[in-house]
Amino acid sequence: MKNEFRKKMIQNRPAILLGDATFRTLPKLPLSLDWTSIPELIRIAMLDLGGVQPITTAMAKAAGGTLYDKPSDGEVELFRKRGTKFQLISVVLSCVAAGEADGGMQVRPFAVTLIPASKRNEVECRTIELVAKLDVSKWLETEPMYSGYDPFSGEWALYGNLPGYLDGKREGFLDEIGLVVDQFFLATEIPEDDEILMIDLRMPSNEMKARFEKHRKKLLFTPFKRVEARRVWGAETPIELFLIQALAKEKLFPESQILIMDDGATFPSLYHLWQDIEFRHSEGLVTEADLYFPTERVAVFCDGAHHARCKQKAKDAAINAKLEAVGIRPIRIPGGEIKFDLLRAVSRVKEALC
Template sequence: MISVIASTIAVEQSDGVSTVTPFALSLLPASKRGKVSTVTVDFIAAMAGGDKWREAEPGYACYDPFSGEWGMLRSTRAGRQHGHAFPRRDRDPHRDVFLATTFDPDDVAMFDIGMPTEKLTQKYRRKRMDLMFRPFGRIGCRRIGGTETPIELFLMQELARHGLFGVPPMLVMEDGGLFPSWYHLWQDLEFRDAPGLISEVDLYFADERVAVFCDGAHHRQAKRRAKDEAIDAKLAALGIRAVRVSSTLINSDLGAAAAAVRAALRGD
């Protein structure tokens, strides 16, 4: 059994329904006596037919996707607490699913996602398959999507405090196509340099067409700045405004970093 973990920055209640805004999605396998546990198909059928498991809403008390630490597995129905309004970490039980211990890649359902080139499509599909269908050989969380660095999370939290929620991270294509990115997909240099792709955006606001980049120290280098300017020009040609916020500003004055994004969202 696999738990899908949504680590959130905000939780809202409406008519008894919780709506969460995740900054990361992860998979965590069930374990027993220090090993990944497996069950038979008959067990799954029996469990799916019972009400006790679903009523208990089992889940981990918390999970930090940056450190890989998680809390105790417990029933979350009794006394579930989301803690601070904008927690650094929170585990909301999203869904429990089952993952086959072996699989044939040819059996995995694929569809035409509309990427501009076959190379991009194949690499995107392979990353998706590896993250979502590869069997677990050991206990440990597997990040599948969301923010990849603490500075991105810090900025997301500050913007959320002002009621602003972007989507992290997104891939922007030269033809204007937008696709959710997979965790560490951007580290694949062949994918990153493939024709048809402009860039991966750290945080994207679709309605305002604003792309936010949280730039580390290496973006100060002249060669890197030239590449960033070229990316920004390509985005502008698509009607997307790029906002670059340095890691130094995020760490030293988070309010000012968020203010720069808020100004762009207002169209200033």
């Protein structure tokens, strides 16, 4: 299905990447998906996605305790009485190449997004009767995907299926293929007295836990008002992606978007969580690293132009000192260096890892 009003794709790719013909050619199937690049905490935060979401106490009571992807008769009756409508949401992975595996290309996610099903550029809403009849697993068997997809802008060109599209001959970029790996039905209304059941994410303090869970609910369970892609986790800017791709060529695979505490502990971050001022001021929280190598304890920051300002330089220096005090080495790489001298940027990271 063509999405006429979405044209833009990832721009300003470094010449050193474009000089590799394999980088400019879409791979052929099969793709071997390496989930380990998605931090465990993020995987746990999204573990229960499937069936009807969010899971609530009223749903558990109506189902008699055990919940399945297919809603029980009790849940159907509950949502019928409420008049609840549902949006079909796809969980979409954007990936980079990470070598070969099982006779095909191994790929590692660098971003996770949610995209609602749509018709005539409007978000589709469905009744519980239709939800109860549909088997989304059958749709996933066709290996759906978004092509010409820019996870940073949330725009795409086409929605279709992988078989026949990835044949190893077509020009294009792997990072502009959005793989649909799961789908769920999002309730558009939940009564205030119906508690949403949460997985214990084991954050270091009750303060951080409450704010992390609040942000998680907002990202995963806010109904869509328009057709768009909603970022959940991953690289926040194209310059981070370019560095990730260049490091992957060197078989170096850092973690993305890592919160660092003043005792040296680290926790993965959800998308835009660091922009929450209250969360940023949580006790003991130092910073969010763009990329992080846990074994070597190296934090990489892909700094935009504003980091050249005197006030920001002072903030960066203070953060660097706090990281060094707990045995973490900070590496700050200007965005311009990644765009125009990517080999130097990679070399600096490799030196820090030695």
